[in-house]
Amino acid sequence: MSKEMAKTTVQQQQILKQIQTIFTEQLPFHQLLQLQIRRFDINAVEVVVEMRPELIGNPMHQILHGGVTATLLDIAGGMVAFAGVIERHPEADWPTIQKRLANLGTIDMRVDYLRPGRGNQFIASGQVLRTGNKVAVVRTELHNEDGQQIASGTGTYLVG
Amino acid sequence: MSKEMAKTTVQQQQILKQIQTIFTEQLPFHQLLQLQIRRFDINAVEVVVEMRPELIGNPMHQILHGGVTATLLDIAGGMVAFAGVIERHPEADWPTIQKRLANLGTIDMRVDYLRPGRGNQFIASGQVLRTGNKVAVVRTELHNEDGQQIASGTGTYLVG
């Protein structure tokens, strides 16, 4: 068990697990993309998709569609923002958390496309820049399996 | 024939038609989303998707996934930016245009999520704010079939 996970209560860990399940199994668009949540704890998230023909945006260059990039960064950002909510409310039970989750929303997002989306696997991650009771700001990144950074993002999320 | 279309040459109209075909039939991710290009001329673009379960991002609220919104705005923005290239090069033939199309790319994009994505049909459109030989800036909008604005965007595109 990592040092960070040690700081979370059993209830928080169950909630994180439940949200991870919702994001992979109950969100239709995530299933269309076949995305996986490889990691989701208080400190980090990793949203992953394997490259496949359906995700290509430029047949001449065989690269990931910029819309997939934006989608992955938005999801990673929202999850990181919501991890902050869970962290600040260790006492909150699932119904309380569920109500807040229903209201989680992206206010705005910027995506910078740094390199062509080449690779076999794409991993989106993020970290909180600012968090408050109403609004969280998250910086996100997309890398391929070789660690090359494909894109960078900043998103503002409504969290309360 | 509209006043605007009258200004374009036959060659430009053929090129616009060809790009419209590529964007709907040859781009795998566009086909996964089942998106249509309802209009594409020098002055306007309309990128359309019909709502269906696979595009839902929030099962509690049955609304369009924010990633689909970002994707539609990015595509509309890129097409508007590229229409500007076609407009400024009335003499360019298809091989020349094709080479530039291969290099068309989004540099960065901002998306503002204004209202929950409710509706049966979503239409992305855009207009050029600035265009140059290298870079174009485009403002985009997403509306539903009732004319309600769902999102607003600004994108910077590499066009040369």
Add this chain to the structure above:
Amino acid sequence: MSKEMAKTTVQQQQILKQIQTIFTEQLPFHQLLQLQIRRFDINAVEVVVEMRPELIGNPMHQILHGGVTATLLDIAGGMVAFAGVIERHPEADWPTIQKRLANLGTIDMRVDYLRPGRGNQFIASGQVLRTGNKVAVVRTELHNEDGQQIASGTGTYLVG
């Protein structure tokens, strides 16, 4: 009296006037820039600066500094966002409004520099894209005295 102003109460008009005075006379950085608020009502704002040597950002091109552009768009956006607060609370008295004004803040802003900042006078204006109890999104523009658009912006503001 314009049709729009007719919809505001006398109290709202006094509050708008008072804020206009604060923004021109009590904000040190606004005085350093010598900016004027030429119009501020429920429907519109015009923030104006006259070009002068101190505002030049590029001695080779004699154009307005991009920081001045960003500042003008940020101020216009904040005022437009706050006009929305005043509009939705016609009953609120000055102490109530003053408390909300103290908490008005920019969450994030995008600026697009469309044309070099040439001109004798620069006018920033804006319009609300979305407004809620907590957050407002505003689109802004900067024009010179000839009506040429110099820049475009989008800002997200905390309004409650």
Add this chain to the structure above:
Amino acid sequence: MSKEMAKTTVQQQQILKQIQTIFTEQLPFHQLLQLQIRRFDINAVEVVVEMRPELIGNPMHQILHGGVTATLLDIAGGMVAFAGVIERHPEADWPTIQKRLANLGTIDMRVDYLRPGRGNQFIASGQVLRTGNKVAVVRTELHNEDGQQIASGTGTYLVG
């Protein structure tokens, strides 16, 4: 002498020095703000202002005006982008560099206001995210003298 500076030629160091002088002594708006360039080499830039009454944006909270924040991030971003130009052209002489400097321009910028601008000194810095022959993308940050991050930014610059 740091490891990084060792990699630059004498000519590059002279050019960097010259640009630093221009940015502090020949740009009127920089002098109005009384900003200093504390560091400018291939790897880093530090743009600094001391807090003073003229830079206050909110008389109730005595904090730095958001326009000053945006200005500092824009300047730091532009300088970092231009350091990339100098790095990639070790052979370029001053007239060549001067011509490119005249064309350096911000295409767009996002600013995230993370914390109220409290402090006695504000330091803007940045790092290149992507650089090309035409366009560079730079991430920027503003900290106060205690190391607290006030704001975060991303800017896209025309460099060629």
